[in-house]
């Protein structure tokens with residue numbers, strides 16, 4: 008595209024927006040609301056994920072051995088070689104008994120010869136550990152009796168994230184439809200307002216691309232403005248929230264604004280671009296027979 | 298310049314608007330297309346600028362069969378054809394100057410070419426002093442002259458006129474005809490659809506008559522009706 012043409016298109020696009028300002032503002036508002044929801048969804052899921060990752064770092068897995076096992080050292084080696092395992096600590100049945108006795112403040116909980124506890128290993132995991140895969144691998148080692156997760160909570164979080172994802176995606180899909188609908192209608196109005204100009208343009212031999220570009224740009228500008236506004240609200244709002252909750256960091260760790268700004272900006276602007284561009288594309292397909 | 302062979306157009310509603318029309322218009326000719334209302338004159342012109350697609354037959358402009366054009370080629374075809382209408386089709390919010398320059402801008406003409414060219418055609422049609430007024434402030438004849446200026450500003454090889462005098466009084470009609478003759482003398486081929494008996498009889502140019510979609514007469518120098 009020649010730069011001269013670009014300025015012509017931009018001028019026409021802005022003219023279109025100003026002429027139909029009420030509709031344009033409404034469309035921009037809807038896009039803002041839609042992308043705000045989308046951004047909110049990103050923030051919630053990113054934080055849940057972050058929270059879960061942190062929890063994984065602190066999780067412990069206890070692996071109990073069968074009573075007959077004698078090659079504890081070899082099993083220990085095998086365990087530490089597994090992917091996602093950070094450290095392995097051996098806890099013999101005697102040590103297990105001591106720690107239990109400590110816990111219950113009773114030094115004679117077990118008599119030596121009838122200690123019923125199995126030997127065990129404590130595993131801590133890395134952030135990237137895949138619990139299901141690990142469970143499978145550990146169970147495959149001969150001599151392993153049972154695996155106990157330190158925190159069911161993490162499992163719960165994983166499920167919660169999935170639920171939020173599914174619900175969020177459905178909501179976003181519906182919002183996306185609404186946003187598209189309004190963009191299509193806005194552009195359609197401008198196309199209608201300009202039908203005479205379009206007729207003349209086509210008659211004197213303007214190319215399709217030339218006729219279309221101003222409308223496409225109009226949609227794109229709407230999308231980007233809506234996205235910009237949503238972004239502003241989200242970033243300011245989130246920074247404020249993080250600031251207000253800073254005292255609870257230990258219980259409620261949140262990603263900082265800095266950590267999430269780039270993702271948020273890129274996602275929202277590209278969504279705005281997409282909705283604006285795609286919306287006017289549909290509108291042109293339907294209402295601009297060239 | 299313009300060739301039609303067995304050109305037929307049947308609209309979706311079943312109306313047979315053109316029925317195997319064959320004709321040839323050479324470069325530099327001035328042709329009147331006459332016939333009763335509904336005879337198919339406008340349909341013929343619309344086929345030439347590819348507003349409509351023929352049902353069968355051949356239509357070619359400048360040695361190019363235009364039945365099978367890509368979208369982009371249609372745009373380029375239209376750049377070498379100017380069109381004027383009975384109802385002028387001017388853009389009401391644009392001034393006379395802007396109406397004419399618009400036709401150059403939208404095909405990507407350089408700005409420094411546009412200005413002198415627009416003033417030249419406005420001078421040709423005698424509207425230099427009205428360049429910056431809106432069409433609503435002009436008389437019908439003046440509006441038709443703006444339409445004409447817009448049609449020729451891109452220097453078309455072929456000028457199509459669909460009843461350009463349909464809304465004008467006789468004196469004003471003759472002014473427009475004088476302009477068209479002048480443009481024709483400068484080399485532009487002109488095809489004009491009209492009901493205006495007085496003008497066709499007065500100018501004694503080639504006349505092609507249509508009747509219910511059929512070509513019924515093609516006289517090199519004739520009048521509106523068959524001489525009796």
Ligand SMILES: Nc1ncnc2c1ncn2[C@@H]1O[C@H](COP(=O)(O)OP(=O)(O)OP(=O)(O)O)[C@@H](O)[C@H]1O
Nearest residue numbers: 308309310312314333334335336337338339340341
């Ligand atoms: N888009 C269309 N769809 C269906 N029928 C059409 C269409 N355009 C024209 N017709 C029909 O085709 C026939 C020829 O119409 P056309 O407009 O070519 O006549 P004309 O000679 O220009 O008439 P007039 O002198 O009134 O302008 C008419 O019967 C008309 O109703």
Ligand SMILES: [Mg+2]
Nearest residue numbers: 338339340459
């Ligand atoms: Mg007609």
